[in-house]
Amino acid sequence: MLLPNVKNIVAVASGKGGVGKSTVAVNLAVALAQLGLRVGLLDADIYGPSLPRMLGLARKPDVRGDRMIPLEAWGLKAMSIGFLVDEDTAMIWRGPMVMGALEQMMGQVEWGELDVMIVDMPPGTGDAQLTMAQRVTLAGALVVSTPQDIALLDARRGVKMFERTRVPVLGLVENMSFFCCPNCGHRSEIFGHGGARTEAEKLGIEFLGEIPLLLEIRSAADAGTPIVASAPQSDAARAYRDVAARLQAKLEGKQGHSGGPRIVIS
Numbered sequence: 001m002l003l004p005n006v007k008n009i010v011a012v013a014s015g016k017g018g019v020g021k022s023t024v025a026v027n028l029a030v031a032l033a034q035l036g037l038r039v040g041l042l043d044a045d046i047y048g049p050s051l052p053r054m055l056g057l058a059r060k061p062d063v064r065g066d067r068m069i070p071l072e073a074w075g076l077k078a079m080s081i082g083f084l085v086d087e088d089t090a091m092i093w094r095g096p097m098v099m100g101a102l103e104q105m106m107g108q109v110e111w112g113e114l115d116v117m118i119v120d121m122p123p124g125t126g127d128a129q130l131t132m133a134q135r136v137t138l139a140g141a142l143v144v145s146t147p148q149d150i151a152l153l154d155a156r157r158g159v160k161m162f163e164r165t166r167v168p169v170l171g172l173v174e175n176m177s178f179f180c181c182p183n184c185g186h187r188s189e190i191f192g193h194g195g196a197r198t199e200a201e202k203l204g205i206e207f208l209g210e211i212p213l214l215l216e217i218r219s220a221a222d223a224g225t226p227i228v229a230s231a232p233q234s235d236a237a238r239a240y241r242d243v244a245a246r247l248q249a250k251l252e253g254k255q256g257h258s259g260g261p262r263i264v265i266s
């Protein structure tokens with residue numbers, strides 16, 4: 001198994017693309033670091049890495065011997081294929097190369113001891129999901145969904161995929177949950193609201209929180225300054241911190257008792 005010195009590896013996943021996985025992964029990682037945990041953030045999206053832009057990092061990692069040193073920013077250690085090759089190169093890779101790149105980013109990177117590693121997964125259920133399920137012991141997956149039914153259908157698929165590979169689903173996060181008008185404060189539920197909570201209940205999965213749809217979240221992500229760090233007093237930061245606290249409690253609960261299957265395939 002790779003990453004023996006990481007206590008908890010958490011995959012941030014969804015069935016569908018563009019629901020905000022990367023934004024959740026980055027802000028959640030920063031929030032966990034603010035809680036005092038030693039946090040790593042791994043970009044498992046080989047075809048479309050998001051971390052360089054969202055963390056504002058453009059340099060190449062140093063190499064020591066045959067190992068790479070992860071980049072550090074916002075209190076965490078991070079690795080992405082986007083630090084190493086330009087996006088167009090990674091775009092043309094095929095399955096086995098994707099799996100190889102991902103394995104290297106786990107096995108040949110000097111992560112050191114970590115309390116938690118957040119893994120930003122690519123959309124869907126492909127090679128990267130399988131690699132993660134097979135090569136590391138995942139504490140579990142956190143599934144991100146928007147409130148629309150169609151996205152929820154895909155979230156269900158994401159949940160099922162992890163169940164099939166026997167990775168526990170730690171919980172569901174509803175992203176773009178509601179919109180608050182910055183001028184008048186009126187709350188609009190653009191994509192409906194609460195769908196993920198209802199769905200989580202139906203699936204017997206914990207609901208870990210909801211993140212509002214906010215211009216500042218998008219602009220902070222684009223600027224490479226995660227909102228949890230750049231505007232820690234904002235409503236948005238508070239929403240991510242709530243999810244982080246629930247996740248931390250969940251991970252500690254898991255460590256507290258030996259019950260519950262710790263399942264690894266391969």
Ligand SMILES: Nc1ncnc2c1ncn2[C@@H]1O[C@H](COP(=O)(O)OP(=O)(O)OP(=O)(O)O)[C@@H](O)[C@H]1O
Pocket residue numbers: 014016017018019020021022023024045048050121122123175176211212213214215217218219221222
């Ligand atoms: N709560 C939010 N409020 C406003 N904008 C958001 C929010 N969450 C994500 N976004 C924006 O939506 C876009 C898609 O988000 P992101 O890249 O995190 O999605 P993803 O699920 O990782 O996508 P992919 O499937 O392509 O990896 C980004 O421009 C991001 O800034």
Ligand SMILES: [Mg+2]
Pocket residue numbers: 021022023045050120121122
């Ligand atoms: Mg992404």
